[in-house]
Amino acid sequence: MASADLTNIKSNRSFTKSSAIGKSRTITQAIVRGLCFICAAFSIVATVGIFSILFLESIPFFQQIPISSFLTGTKWEMMGNDPKYGVLPLVTGTLLITIGSGIVSIPLGLCVGIYLSEYAPSKVRKILKPILELLAGVPSVVFGYFALSLVTPGLRGGTEYLTQILPTLSPFFPEFRPANAAAGAIVVGFMTLPLVSSLCEDAITAVPKVLREAAFGLGCTKAEVISKVVLPAAFSGIVASFILALSRAVGETMAVTIAAGATPQLTFNPGNEVMTMTAQIVNVSKGDISRGDIRYQSIFAIGLVLFLITFVLNLIAQHYVRKMAGRR
Known part of the structure; x- marks a missing residue:
């Protein structure tokens, strides 16, 4: 009896303890x-x-300012007796920088990510990764002056050389000004390159090894495994890296202001000077303009357009990612 009572007491204590833990x-x-x-x-x-x-x-x-004239106006001139507030020049300048930087950073970043995750030896990876991280830590103002001192002269010299050897194609080569959209797009592309390469590498590395082994077991080559198995499996992460890179390009200010200039004009010529929406916001914010002035109020209208553009692009990208994931 005593042993049975002792057992009951222990069981009650354990039950009480487990209940407390639960x-x-x-x-x-x-x-x-x-x-x-x-x-x-x-x-x-x-x-x-x-x-x-x-x-x-x-x-x-x-x-x-009517919304219609703001969204469809082709001139942005805040000074003078007849100021004009058409946002299209700022939108086209932003698009030139964003699309141009994507042309630079997306393919290069994807290739770097594939190389680091699939081909690079450990010694090479240990050297290349810190270099990319160092590139991501360079201040944007340094990239801006890098564009002025090296990128723009390089573009001018390359254009002159191509004009000499291919004179029939000279009308198609833009004339690059000291500050131009192409230089701004190139430096912003290099600024976002570490972001794209790092996120692409993470997305590719996260693909289970069993998928690679199964593809190799079916007789696929290394290139076939990467193109037909690894990249489709990492598609969502890769697209996310592209979206983040484009968002970073849209929001970049200092490097773009130095490299691309501060002249709002409606142009699609990469050799011309342009002004982005973020650069215009900074340009107004740092001036001696009172809060109730229409010039000060314009930065909120520009910010609203910038917010909506980014929001819509993210929605489209998410819809596309889900659609592709459903097909797989």
Whole structure:
């Protein structure tokens, strides 16, 4: 009897202890779940807050400037007796820089990511990775003056050389000014190159090795495994790296201002001087303009357009990624 009572006491104690542990785990899970929900809600609230501020602050601007003339106007001239606030020159300047930087950073970054994850020996990877990280840490103002001192002279010299050896194609070669969109796009492309290469490498490395081994077992070559197995499996991560790179290019200011200039004009010629939306916002913000001035209010209208463009591009990219994932 005594031994049976002792056994019952021990079992009750263990049951009580396990119940306490279960309650503690439940409370911990609830706390963690609540913190995760708060973080997710905070990001949503921040996005809505940014949009609300831009929208509310831009209302006084649109009360004086019609939305139609703002969105379709081809001139941006804040000074003079007849100021014009057409956002198209700023939009085209931003698109020239963004698309040009993507042409530079996306293919190069993807190739670097493939090389680091699939081909590079460990010794080469240890050398190349720090160099890319160092490139990501270079201040943007340094890239701007790098464009002025090296990229633009290189573009001019290359154009002159091609004009001499191919005179019949000279009308198709742009004349590069001291500050031009091509130089800005190239340096921004190099600025976003480490981001693309690093994220592409992470996405490719995350592909399970069993997929590679199965493809090799079917007799595929290394190139076939990468192109037909690895890259499709890492497609979502690769596209995410492209989106982040383009978003970084859209928001870049200092390097673009130095390399591409500060003249808003509606042009698609990469050799001309352009001005981006972010550069215009900084240009107005650093001046002695009062808060109620229409020139100051214009930066919120520009910011609203920039926000909507980025938001729509992200939605399109996410839809495309989901569509491709569904096909696979």
